[in-house]
Amino acid sequence: MRRETYLGVGVGILCLLSVIALLVVPGAVASQESDVSSRLSVETVTVAPGAVAGNAATLEFGVAITHRGGASENASLSVRAMDNESGLLAEKSTTVLGQITGDREHHARANLTVEREGGYDLVVVLYEDGRRVDSERGSVRGVEGLSPTSVEFKRFETGIPTIDYTIQKTDDNRTTLSVRTHLWNSGVNDAEGATLELAARQSESNVVAGRASVDVGQVASGESVTPTARLTVPSGYGYHLDAVLSHDGVIVSSASSVADLDPERKIEADTTFESVPFEAADFTQAEDVTDPDDTRPTTAASGPGLGPLTALLAVSSLAVAMRIYRGKP
Structure with a gap:
């Protein structure tokens, strides 16, 4: 009878020590959590x-x-x-x-x-x-x-030219053209800093007869603008009107149209456009996620004192010992 009493007291002491280890020893549980991979x-x-x-x-x-x-x-x-x-x-x-x-x-x-x-x-x-x-x-x-800017030429599907012109005056075999282009901001933010260069190129010799540069300024999102410049060229010739849009020295886009000042000859634009989408x-x-020698770390638990698993094993061992002892004659 005394032996059973001693065993019961021992089990009680081990349970008490387990509870104290969980409450008092700071690293008993925290160490297990910190070692999780x-x-x-x-x-x-x-x-x-x-x-x-x-x-x-x-x-x-x-x-x-x-x-x-x-x-x-x-x-x-x-x-x-x-x-x-x-x-x-x-x-x-x-x-x-x-x-x-x-x-x-x-x-x-x-x-x-x-x-x-x-x-x-x-x-x-x-x-x-x-x-x-x-x-x-x-x-x-x-x-x-x-593109460094969202400002670009407005392309019309109805045949309206991106570049058009009017004759401002004719004097001493010289014609002054007012050349206008259609630009718009296709982005979601305001854009500025673009520069438009306009040139009148004689259709047969490709000699540039007139050139002008226009600062586009700030263009709001979705807004269209029509920068205009004057070009004075010799009368009686046909011209290609070239427009080059740039931003900080980078050419963004180009467009071309015609100005027919020769009534006896018809010229056509010789420029086509092709956009390159991003x-x-x-x-x-990827299939080669890890190197062959790489292995993932496994979860490990260590720390001072008696952990929950250790206490449970101790109690189970004592319970088995008591059953064996009781089974003896």
Whole structure:
């Protein structure tokens, strides 16, 4: 009888010690939570055109990263652009993300500046402590179609010319033309800084007989403007009226029309237009997400004192011992 009493007292003491360990020892539970492995993955990637200057264009990346588990240390994001024709690396950048915590979606941004021509294959790689954990692939086409300004020529489907003119005066075998162009802002923000250059080119010799430059000024989103300039040219000839739109020295677009000042001869415009659209393909998960030698860390629990699992095992062991003891004759 005394032995059963001693065993019952021992079980009670062990249970009491387990409760004290959970309440008093600070690292008993916290250590288990801190040792939970982190899980990072790339959820979505978006790419949009950014600033355009000269022969360079900036691609703006938005990356949604999903985090689960413990804190992720030393996370970083690598963005690479390869020429889609040669396959050579054109540009790359790395963004340091640091520590990522919380079971939620985190958003990161990265910029990549490439030459404003052709297309590129894009790779976004997510790293943790220098180890690749996830990646996405996508592509962009028509980078040469990116423009430093949203101001462009207004093209009419009804045959109305983009460039028209009126004769202001004729004097001493010289004719003054008032040349007007139709421009509009196709973007969602106000635009300014564009310059329009107008020229009258003699149709047979291609000699420029007159030239003028006009500052377009600020154009509100969706607004149309009609900058006008005067050109004085020799009378009795046919002319091509050329208009070149530029921004910070970068030619954005061009248009051409005719001014027939020769009543005995008819000329036609010799310029065609072709727009190059910018396209960004959807990103898909890359197959080579991790290196063969990479292994994900497993959840581990350690810490001072008696954890909940240790206490439970102790109580179970004593219960088994009591049953065995009672079973003896």
